[in-house]
Structure formats: C-alpha cells, structure tokens
Amino acid sequence: MKSGFQRISLGDIKPCGWIKEQMQKDLNGFVGHLDRLAPDLFIKDKIYGKDRLTRNIRSKSVGNLQGQDEWSRQYLWWNSESQSNWLDGYMRHAFLLNNKIHLARIKKQIGYFLSTQDKDGYIGIYAPNLRYHFTGENGELWSKTTLYRALAGYYEATKNKKVLQAMIRAVKNVMKKYPAPASSPFSFNKPYAGVSHGLMLTDVLNELYRFTGDKTYTEYAAFLFSDYNREDVSEKDVQLKNILNKKYKLAGHGVHTYEHLRSLASAYFTTGNSQLKKALSVYLKRIESATTATGGPIGDEWILGRKANGTNTGYEYCSIHELMDSYLFLLQKTGNLQFADKAEKIFFNAAQGSRNPVHSSIAYLKTDNSYEMCGTKNGLKEKIKKQTRYKYSPVHQDVAVCCVPNAGRITPYFIQNMWMKDDEGLIACLFGPNESAINFKGKNIFIRETTSYPFDFTINFEIEVEHPVEFTLKIRKPGWSKAVTADISFKEEKRFIVIHKKWKGKETFQITFTPALKVNRTHDREVYFSYGPLVLALPIEAEEIITKKYNIPEFYDTHYRPISLKHYRYRKGKIKKEKGRLEFRAELFNTRSRKTEHVILVPVGKTILRQVTFKT
Numbered sequence: 001m002k003s004g005f006q007r008i009s010l011g012d013i014k015p016c017g018w019i020k021e022q023m024q025k026d027l028n029g030f031v032g033h034l035d036r037l038a039p040d041l042f043i044k045d046k047i048y049g050k051d052r053l054t055r056n057i058r059s060k061s062v063g064n065l066q067g068q069d070e071w072s073r074q075y076l077w078w079n080s081e082s083q084s085n086w087l088d089g090y091m092r093h094a095f096l097l098n099n100k101i102h103l104a105r106i107k108k109q110i111g112y113f114l115s116t117q118d119k120d121g122y123i124g125i126y127a128p129n130l131r132y133h134f135t136g137e138n139g140e141l142w143s144k145t146t147l148y149r150a151l152a153g154y155y156e157a158t159k160n161k162k163v164l165q166a167m168i169r170a171v172k173n174v175m176k177k178y179p180a181p182a183s184s185p186f187s188f189n190k191p192y193a194g195v196s197h198g199l200m201l202t203d204v205l206n207e208l209y210r211f212t213g214d215k216t217y218t219e220y221a222a223f224l225f226s227d228y229n230r231e232d233v234s235e236k237d238v239q240l241k242n243i244l245n246k247k248y249k250l251a252g253h254g255v256h257t258y259e260h261l262r263s264l265a266s267a268y269f270t271t272g273n274s275q276l277k278k279a280l281s282v283y284l285k286r287i288e289s290a291t292t293a294t295g296g297p298i299g300d301e302w303i304l305g306r307k308a309n310g311t312n313t314g315y316e317y318c319s320i321h322e323l324m325d326s327y328l329f330l331l332q333k334t335g336n337l338q339f340a341d342k343a344e345k346i347f348f349n350a351a352q353g354s355r356n357p358v359h360s361s362i363a364y365l366k367t368d369n370s371y372e373m374c375g376t377k378n379g380l381k382e383k384i385k386k387q388t389r390y391k392y393s394p395v396h397q398d399v400a401v402c403c404v405p406n407a408g409r410i411t412p413y414f415i416q417n418m419w420m421k422d423d424e425g426l427i428a429c430l431f432g433p434n435e436s437a438i439n440f441k442g443k444n445i446f447i448r449e450t451t452s453y454p455f456d457f458t459i460n461f462e463i464e465v466e467h468p469v470e471f472t473l474k475i476r477k478p479g480w481s482k483a484v485t486a487d488i489s490f491k492e493e494k495r496f497i498v499i500h501k502k503w504k505g506k507e508t509f510q511i512t513f514t515p516a517l518k519v520n521r522t523h524d525r526e527v528y529f530s531y532g533p534l535v536l537a538l539p540i541e542a543e544e545i546i547t548k549k550y551n552i553p554e555f556y557d558t559h560y561r562p563i564s565l566k567h568y569r570y571r572k573g574k575i576k577k578e579k580g581r582l583e584f585r586a587e588l589f590n591t592r593s594r595k596t597e598h599v600i601l602v603p604v605g606k607t608i609l610r611q612v613t614f615k616t
C-alpha cells in the first residue's frame with residue numbers, strides 16, 4: 001500500500017494571524033463558556049463519575065426541550081458526547097493559544113477523568129452491573145471514544161505518560177471485554193445512534209497506534225469494522241453490502257456516514273483488502289455527490305437518498321467537522337493532495353459560512369443559499385415539529401448540544417494537519433498563518449508561515465535550524481492554482497513544489513499562487529463562483545432578531561430575516577475582481593425586475609444570508 005505522511009503532534013503547529021484571532025474570539029466566546037452556558041449538562045452531570053448510568057435510570061435531563069419520546073433511551077448517553085467533544089475542542093484551543101488560565105482548568109478536568117478509572121482500567125459512563133451487558137441501544141464505545149480522543153490530544157501536547165497509560169489500560173479493558181474476533185460489540189436489539197457512533201473508537205485506536213507503533217490497535221479497529229458490517233445497526237451507509245450494491249443510495253444520518261469514512265479507510269489501510277479498496281473509492285464518490293458547492297455534506301439530518309442542492313439540502317455543523325476530519329485522515333494515510341483541497345474547501349467555506357461573523361455563535365444547520373435563519377430551512381414549513389436548527393446560537397440546547405462542541409474542534413484539527421512529514425522532510429499540506437517547531441530525525445526545525453491565506457495567496461516562509469540539516473521541503477500546489485512563482489529554486493513534482501537543500505541558520509523565501517476566478521457547476525447544474533479556495537456568495541441584507549439572552553453577557557441566540565429578498569440567475573454575465581479588495585463585481589439577472597444588475601460577491605465565510613448557487 002502507498003505510504004502516506006506522519007502527523008505532527010498537537011501543539012507543535014501554532015496558529016498566527018487571522019486564524020489565531022478567530023480562535024481567541026472562540027475561546028473567549030462559546031468554546032470557553034459552553035460549560036457555564038449549559039451547566040446542567042456540563043458541570044452537574046458527572047456521567048463518567050458518581051452519576052454513571054445504572055439499570056434503574058430510565059430518563060435523564062440532556063437539555064433537549066422536545067421532551068420524552070421513543071428515542072429517550074438514546075438520550076441517556078448524550079451528555080458524555082457533549083462533555084467530551086467540548087473538552088476536546090476546548091483543550092486544543094487552550095494549548096494552541098497557550099492560555100495558562102484555561103490550561104489550569106483543563107489539567108484539573110483531565111485529572112478528574114483519570115480519577116474515575118476503575119482498577120480493571122474501565123473509564124466510561126456505566127455502573128459495573130450494566131457495562132458491556134446491554135440488550136439494546138447504548139453509548140459504551142461512543143462515550144469512551146469522545147473522551148479518549150480528548151485524552152489523546154492532552155497526552156500529545158503534554159507528553160504526560162500517566163495519561164497515555166490510562167488510555168492504554170482503558171482501551172485494553174474494551175479489548176478484553178469485547179475480544180476479537182470472538183465477540184460482537186455491535187450485536188444488540190434495535191441499536192441506535194450511540195451504538196453506530198461507537199464504531200469511531202477507530203479514532204482512538206489509530207491514535208494509540210501512532211503513539212506506540214503497536215499494530216494490535218489498528219487490527220482491532222479493522223475487527224470492529226468487520227463486526228459492524230455483519231450486524232443490523234441503525235446506520236448502514238458504510239456497510240460493504242450497501243457500498244458494493246450499485247443501486248444503493250446514501251440514506252443515513254449524515255454525521256455517521258461521514259465519520260464512518262475513517263473506519264472504512266482505516267480497515268483498508270490495515271488489511272490492504274482489495275474489496276475494501278474498491279468500497280472506499282465508491283463511498284468517496286457517493287459522499288462527493290452529497291456535497292454542496294461550499295463543501296457542506298447533507299446532514300439535515302438524514303441523507304435519504306438525496307443529492308446535494310444549494311437551497312434544499314442543509315448541513316449540520318457536526319457533519320462539516322466529521323467529513324473534514326475524514327479527509328484529513330485520508331490525506332495523512334495516502335499523501336494524496338486532493339484530500340487537502342477538499343479539507344480546505346470545507347473549512348474555509350462551509351465551516352466559516354456557518355459561523356456568525358459578529359456574535360460568538362454558530363448555525364446548527366445551514367444551507368449554501370441561506371434566505372432566512374428563523375428556525376426552519378429557508379423559511380419553509382417543515383415536517384419536523386418546532387424546527388429550530390436554522391438559527392445562530394452559542395449552545396443550541398433546544399435541539400442537542402452536539403454542533404457547538406464540534407465547532408470548537410474543527411479549527412484545532414485543521415491546524416494540526418497544516419504540516420505533516422515523511423522520511424524525506426516536511427510537507428506544507430494546508431495553508432494559513434502559523435508558527436511551528438517540528439522535530440525531523442532528531443533535529444528541531446522552526447517554521448514561520450506569514451500570510452493572510454486564503455484571503456491572499458502569497459506565503460512567506462521562514463525556516464530556521466540550529467545546525468545545518470539536509471531535508472526536502474514539499475509544499476502542496478493547490479488544485480485551483482493556475483501558476484506558482486517563488487524566489488527560491490524549486491522543482492515541481494506532481495502536485496508538490498519541492499525544495500531539497502541543506503538548510504542553514506534562518507532562511508526565508510516567498511511563494512505566490514495564482515488563483516483562478518472560476519465559474520463552476522454544481523452536481524445539479526447550477527452555477528457558483530470561486531476564487532482560489534474561496535466560494536463566493538451574494539450577501540442578502542438581513543434584520544437581526546435576538547431570540548434569547550443568556551446569564552453571561554454578550555451571548556445570544558439570533559434569527560435573521562431578509563429585508564428585501566431577490567433571487568438571481570446567471571446568464572453568462574461578466575464577473576471581475578475589484579482591485580485591491582476581496583470583492584467581485586458580477587452581472588446577474590434579477591428574476592423579479594427581469595433586468596441584469598451589477599452586484600458584489602464576497603467570500604461565503606463572511607456572510608449570514610446569501611445566494612451561492614445560481615440557476616442559468
């Protein structure tokens with residue numbers, strides 16, 4: 001199998017410039033305050049400790065205001081996901097911004113979680129009489145996955161061996177209780193979302209393999225995948241019999257479908273099985289056709305056989321994060337740069353475009369064409385009772401507190417994958433301002449990347465070494481780049497700009513990519529515009545309505561209603577970049593006045609209401 005790249009440890013790549021400012025804003029905002037914005041879920045419920053679930057607990061407050069229904073059994077584990085995914089993003093923010101106050105809080109929290117470990121290694125949410133003995137839906141593996149991912153990040157950043165030892169003991173406890181191949185960890189009566197999420201223990205197992213080099217972990221992940229394939233689970237998109245069935249269409253809960261991509265890929269990279277290889281390629285194509293112009297994959301919340309559409313298919317913030325993370329996993333495992341292009345597209349467009357540009361809040365659900373954000377999809381009446389997902393909130397407690405924690409994870413995950421390395425040297429995979437200290441074969445290499453990418457396409461690299469060291473620096477040439485210029489001699493090899501030399505002291509050079517201003521087609525033949533990695537949007541002026549205030553100042557839920565809604569079509573009009581500004585003058589056809597008008601397009605990440613795709 002083609003060997004890929006190696007990941008760099010959390011904390012070795014630090015954000016600078018705009019991306020650091022945004023993270024700072026998030027840490028001062030929803031990332032640093034989520035526990036206090038929803039204290040019942042985050043502070044009061046010690047679900048991994050004294051409040052572990054027992055046989056007698058039938059219902060639980062998880063902040064979901066829609067009340068009890070037939071799903072209530074799956075709500076029992078919800079707080080573990082909310083708490084752990086939040087901790088994961090919060091902890092990564094604190095390390096990347098080196099914030100001492102938050103780091104002290106996190107150290108205490110990690111200490112608390114380690115203190116809940118039982119003698120046999122168990123860290124989880126179930127009392128002894130219940131754990132590993134379920135008849136139906138449960139969150140055994142999922143509650144572990146979300147917490148252990150945070151422990152993995154904490155270990156990477158601190159190199160605290162106690163944390164790694166605790167993780168290893170906890171995972172060995174799973175492997176003992178659900179032994180491979182003799183047990184069936186996905187065999188339950190009517191399992192639901194929690195069981196299906198549990199397949200993502202894959203993430204933890206891959207991290208442990210990365211830390212220890214012990215293949216037992218990735219082999220266990222392949223076992224989990226094969227057992228998942230055999231069972232009657234709730235989420236079936238990733239099952240081989242469905243992938244290899246030409247007529248099958250993606251139908252599942254979006255988040256599951258996109259995170260399961262990592263489990264399928266991991267099973268293939270571990271076993272080299274040719275059927276898995278074929279399945280991976282089919283699955284990637286199916287996901288591509290469920291993806292909108294901005295990179296947002298259908299997740300509103302079930303895919304239901306649909307193809308992506310700018311107005312009608314929404315994406316959940318969780319699904320944005322999970323698909324980006326899956327592409328980054330594939331980038332690392334294969335070294336194939338198309339996955340870096342895809343990850344940048346999601347991060348700079350769908351993800352940025354689902355954040356509130358002013359307040360510290362995000363949209364739970366968003367569409368590329370966003371004509372109203374007052375709870376329902378573009379103001380349409382929906383079957384879902386009391387639909388509230390299409391709004392901006394720092395919590396979204398009226399639905400589920402899943403998206404806000406994942407909005408805290410996405411930026412650190414993007415940053416950690418900006419650089420990777422291989423046996424020859426370092427690889428600049430994703431761009432953006434950063435400062436990094438990467439150990440290559442025992443030598444420290446310091447890098448400063450100064451740029452306002454993706455808002456500008458000139459990148460200044462500063463490389464500093466303590467002693468002269470020979471290595472290859474590879475820089476990804478983005479798929480959209482028409483040309484590249486540099487003031488250092490380089491070779492172009494496939495999609496890489498390759499600089500091989502003996503580096504001495506501090507050296508600087510500059511690289512500039514030439515972006516194309518492109519007219520693209522969506523899967524359903526609508527037009528959208530892009531400039532380099534940025535998808536463009538026509539902003540729609542909106543009235544802001546504050547619908548909820550929190551006990552902490554400056555936090556709000558907000559709705560947006562268009563002031564005057566017009567729809568445009570594209571009839572081969574001209575489009576041109578304004579000089580010195582990231583604005584684009586376009587000729588579009590106003591369907592109401594039936595006249596061609598000059599309008600200004602901007603990057604979608606800077607908008608709330610907007611039109612991104614245009615019928616012709």
Ligand SMILES: [Zn+2]
Binds near residue numbers: 319402404
């Ligand atoms: Zn979510």
